[in-house]
Amino acid sequence: MRNVLFMLVAITGSVLFSSCDAGNEGAGTSPAANEVSEAKIDSLIALMTLEEKIGMLHASSSFTSGGVPRLNIPELVFSDGPHGVRHEHGRGWHALEGYDDRSTYLPVGISLASTWNQDFGYRYGEVLGNEAKERGKNVLLGPGINILRSPLNGRNFEYMGEDPFLAGAMAVGYVRGLQAQGVAANAKHYAANNQETDRHNIDVQISKRALHEIYFPAFRAVVKDGDIWSIMGAYNKINGQYTTHHEYLNNVVLKGEWGFDGVVISDWASVKDTREALLFGTDIEMGTELLRDFDNPVYEEFYMARPALEMIESGEIDESYVDDKVRRILRLMYRTTALTDHGPGQRNVEEHQQVALEVAREGIVLLKNDGLLPLEKNEIRTLAVIGHNATRLFAERGGSSQVPALYEITPLEGIMNLVGDDVEVVYAEGYEPYYDESLFSDIRGDAASQSRENLRDVELARSANEGLMQEAIELAERADAVIFVGGWIHGHEGMPWGEGTYDAEARDKLNLKLIFGQEELIQRINAANENTAVVLMGGSNVEMENWLPDTRAYVHAWYPGMEGGRALAEILFGEVNPSGKLPMTFANSHEDYPSHSIGEFPGEGTVDYAEGIYVGYRYFDTYERDVFFPFGFGLSYTSFEFSDLNLSVDGSKVRVRATVTNTGDREGAEVAQVYVHAPDASVDRPIRELKGFQKVHLEAGESKTIEVELDESSFSYYHPEELRWVMESGTYQIQVGNSSRDIFLTENVDL
Numbered sequence: 182m183r184n185v186l187f188m189l190v191a192i193t194g195s196v197l198f199s200s201c202d203a204g205n206e207g208a209g210t211s212p213a214a215n216e217v218s219e220a221k222i223d224s225l226i227a228l229m230t231l232e233e234k235i236g237m238l239h240a241s242s243s244f245t246s247g248g249v250p251r252l253n254i255p256e257l258v259f260s261d262g263p264h265g266v267r268h269e270h271g272r273g274w275h276a277l278e279g280y281d282d283r284s285t286y287l288p289v290g291i292s293l294a295s296t297w298n299q300d301f302g303y304r305y306g307e308v309l310g311n312e313a314k315e316r317g318k319n320v321l322l323g324p325g326i327n328i329l330r331s332p333l334n335g336r337n338f339e340y341m342g343e344d345p346f347l348a349g350a351m352a353v354g355y356v357r358g359l360q361a362q363g364v365a366a367n368a369k370h371y372a373a374n375n376q377e378t379d380r381h382n383i384d385v386q387i388s389k390r391a392l393h394e395i396y397f398p399a400f401r402a403v404v405k406d407g408d409i410w411s412i413m414g415a416y417n418k419i420n421g422q423y424t425t426h427h428e429y430l431n432n433v434v435l436k437g438e439w440g441f442d443g444v445v446i447s448d449w450a451s452v453k454d455t456r457e458a459l460l461f462g463t464d465i466e467m468g469t470e471l472l473r474d475f476d477n478p479v480y481e482e483f484y485m486a487r488p489a490l491e492m493i494e495s496g497e498i499d500e501s502y503v504d505d506k507v508r509r510i511l512r513l514m515y516r517t518t519a520l521t522d523h524g525p526g527q528r529n530v531e532e533h534q535q536v537a538l539e540v541a542r543e544g545i546v547l548l549k550n551d552g553l554l555p556l557e558k559n560e561i562r563t564l565a566v567i568g569h570n571a572t573r574l575f576a577e578r579g580g581s582s583q584v585p586a587l588y589e590i591t592p593l594e595g596i597m598n599l600v601g602d603d604v605e606v607v608y609a610e611g612y613e614p615y616y617d618e619s620l621f622s623d624i625r626g627d628a629a630s631q632s633r634e635n636l637r638d639v640e641l642a643r644s645a646n647e648g649l650m651q652e653a654i655e656l657a658e659r660a661d662a663v664i665f666v667g668g669w670i671h672g673h674e675g676m677p678w679g680e681g682t683y684d685a686e687a688r689d690k691l692n693l694k695l696i697f698g699q700e701e702l703i704q705r706i707n708a709a710n711e712n713t714a715v716v717l718m719g720g721s722n723v724e725m726e727n728w729l730p731d732t733r734a735y736v737h738a739w740y741p742g743m744e745g746g747r748a749l750a751e752i753l754f755g756e757v758n759p760s761g762k763l764p765m766t767f768a769n770s771h772e773d774y775p776s777h778s779i780g781e782f783p784g785e786g787t788v789d790y791a792e793g794i795y796v797g798y799r800y801f802d803t804y805e806r807d808v809f810f811p812f813g814f815g816l817s818y819t820s821f822e823f824s825d826l827n828l829s830v831d832g833s834k835v836r837v838r839a840t841v842t843n844t845g846d847r848e849g850a851e852v853a854q855v856y857v858h859a860p861d862a863s864v865d866r867p868i869r870e871l872k873g874f875q876k877v878h879l880e881a882g883e884s885k886t887i888e889v890e891l892d893e894s895s896f897s898y899y900h901p902e903e904l905r906w907v908m909e910s911g912t913y914q915i916q917v918g919n920s921s922r923d924i925f926l927t928e929n930v931d932l
C-alpha cells in the first residue's frame with residue numbers, strides 16, 4: 182500500500198506543496214489553514230519513511246533542521262536573536278564574509294521591559310518578524326524571558342527583569358507581533374536558566390512552587406496568551422534532569438497542563454540523552470558544537486539521529502513518539518514562511534528604525550535628578566562628554582544575541598547631533614577597558630588560555646587609565662557641564678567570542694563593582710564640575726554607595742540599540758521626557774540579593790534556589806531590606822498624582838480603576854502599577870505581587886482613568902504541598918502606585 186502511495190506522491194508530490202497550494206492558505210494562521218494543515222500533516226506522515234522522519238528531528242546545519250526533499254518538505258531555518266536578526270552563518274558556524282546581513286539593532290530585552298509599554302512588545306516583535314522573513318528565516322530565537330534571579334548573570338541584558346508578570350506581558354506582545362509576520366517566536370530558555378556559570382551542567386534545586394510562581398509564568402503566558410509556536414529548552418538541569426528533555430517540564434506542564442502544540446527545540450548542544458529526548462518532549466536537536474569539526478559536520482552523530490533510529494527500529498521506543506514530533510514540526514512549517522506565503526519582508530526601513538528609537542526613548546530610566554536635568558543647551562558654551570561608553574559600539578557583542586547593525590548612534594554622536602554648532606563638545610575617554618581575569622567567574626578550558634593570550638598587563642592598563650583620568654578631569658574643570666557615560670560592557674575587542682566579558686553569554690560577573698576605575702573617576706568629575714550628569718549602560722546595576730550621594734543626576738540606559746545615542750541625548754536635553762521604570766530592583770551589592778543571601782549563586786554542581794519565591798522586590802519588600810531604587814521606579818521631568826481608586830467586584834474578577842493626573846507643566850508618561858497583597862493567606866506569601874499595569878501618556882494638566890482587570894489567577898498561589906493553584910477566600914488589598922514602594926491608593930476587597 183505504502184509503495185502505491187509512494188508512486189502517487191512521487192508523481193504528484195509537488196501538488197502537496199505547490200506554490201499555489203502553499204499560497205492559497207494565505208498569510209497568517211487562520212483556523213481554516215490550521216485544520217487543512219492537520220489533515221495534510223497526517224497524510225504526509227503516512228508517506229514518510231522512518232529515516233525521513235528522524236531526519237527532521239535534528240540539525241542539518243548550524244541553523245537548519247532536516248526536511249524531506251522527496252516530499253517537497255523544506256529544511257526549517259532558524260536565526261538568533263532576541264533583539265535583532267543575527268549575522269548570516271550559512272550552513273557553517275562562522276558569520277559569512279561580505280554578506281549583506283546588516284539589520285535593525287533594537288534596544289535589548291531589559292530595555293524593552295523598562296518601557297512597561299505593552300504596545301511596544303507587539304511593534305518590537307513585528308520588526309523582528311519582518312526582518313527575519315526578509316532574511317529567509319522561519320524561526321527567530323527570541324524572546325529571552327529568564328527571570329533576573331541575580332544581577333550577576335551575564336545575560337540579564339537579554340531578558341526582561343525580575344518579575345514574571347511584567348516579563349510575560351511584554352513577551353506576549355513580542356510573540357504576537359513576530360508571528361503575525363509568519364515567523365515563529367521561540368521563547369527561551371525553558372526553564373530556570375538564570376546563570377551562565379557552568380550552564381551546561383549546573384543542576385538547579387528548586388521547589389515546584391518557585392517554578393510555578395516565578396520561573397514558569399512568562400513561559401505560560403506566551404503559550405496561553407501568545408499562542409507561541411516554539412520554545413527553546415535550556416542547558417541546565419532541574420532537580421536532576423536536563424531541562425531540554427525534562428519529563429515534568431515538557432510532558433506534564435508545557436505540553437500537558439498548558440496544551441502547547443508547537444515545537445520544543447533544544448538549545449545548541451543541550452540534548453544529552455537519546456532515550457530521554459525521544460520520550461520527554463524534545464522535538465528538534467540543534468547544536469553544531471556537538472561535532473568534532475565545525476566545518477566538516479556529520480549530523481548523523483546527533484543523539485536524535487542514528488541512535489534514535491536504532492532505538493525505534495529495535496522497538497525499544499514506539500514510532501508514535503517520532504510521529505508526534507514530526508507532526509509538531511510540520512504544524513510549525515504550515516504556520517510559518519516555511520510552507521505558507523506570508524508576503525515579502527523588509528529590512529533596515531525607516532519604520533523599523535523608528536521602533537528602535539521609540540523603545541530606546543521609553544526604556545531609558547531617570548533614577549536621580551536634583552533639577553540639573555534637562556540640560557539647557559543655550560546655557561552651555563562648552564560641554565564635556567567623558568567615558569569610554571560614550572563612543573563604544575555594542576551591537577555585535579554579547580554572544581549569540583549579537584546583531585550586525587546597519588548603524589549605531591553612540592551617545593557622543595547623539596549629543597553632538599542634538600546640540601549642533603551652538604555648543605562646543607569636547608570628549609575624553611576617561612578610562613579604557615582592560616581584561617582583568619580576577620573580575621570574571623571561573624574561566625575554563627582553551628577559551629581561558631586564548632583569553633589569557635589576549636590578556637593586557639593589568640598594571641599597564643591601570644597606569645594608562647591614570648593618564649586618561651587626569652586628562653578627563655582637566656576637561657571637566659574647564660567645561661560648563663559634564664555628561665559621563667560609563668557602566669558595564671559586553672565582551673572586549675580582541676577577546677574570543679563571549680569571553681573575557683561582563684554582560685554577555687557564557688560568563689557571569691563576580692560582583693557589581695564599577696569596573697576600570699570608574700568609581701574614582703566619577704567622584705573626581707563630580708568634584709571638578711558641579712554640573713555633572715552620570716549615564717550608565719549595562720544589563721543590570723552597579724554598586725552605588727560611593728558615588729551616588731555626590732551625584733546630582735543619574736540615568737540608566739541599559740543597551741539602547743542603534744538609535745540609543747539619539748534617544749539619550751533627547752532625554753538629557755529635555756526634548757523627550759523620560760518614562761522608563763526599573764524592571765529589577767537596584768540594591769547596592771550582589772550580596773544584598775536573596776539569590777546570594779538566602780540561596781546559592783552560582784553554586785557548584787548544584788545550585789540551591791533556597792530563596793524560593795522571594796526573588797527581587799518579593800524579597801526586598803517583604804523582608805523590608807534597604808534598596809537604592811525599587812522595582813518599578815523611574816522619574817520624570819513632570820509630576821503625577823493618583824486618585825479615585827474604584828474597584829468593582831464580580832465573583833473573583835476585580836476591575837481596578839484609578840485616575841492619573843499630570844500635575845506638572847509638560848507632557849509625560851506614567852505607569853500605574855497594580856499590586857495585590859493577601860494578608861489572610863494560610864501560607865506565606867510576598868507582601869505584594871504585581872498583577873497589572875498600564876502606561877498612560879498625559880499632556881500637562883491632563884487626567885486619564887486607567888483600568889486593569891484582575892481575575893482568579895491574580896489572587897492565587899501555588900500550594901507548596903497540594904501542588905496546584907489555590908485561590909483562598911478572604912480579604913485582599915489592591916495597591917496602586919508607581920513603584921513597588923510608592924503605593925498611593927489602597928482598598929480592600931473580600932473575595
Ligand code: GLC
Pocket residue numbers: 261322369448449581
Ligand atoms: C546559544 C544560546 C541560545 C542561542 C543558541 C544559538 O548557546 O544559549 O540562546 O539561541 O545557542 O546560537
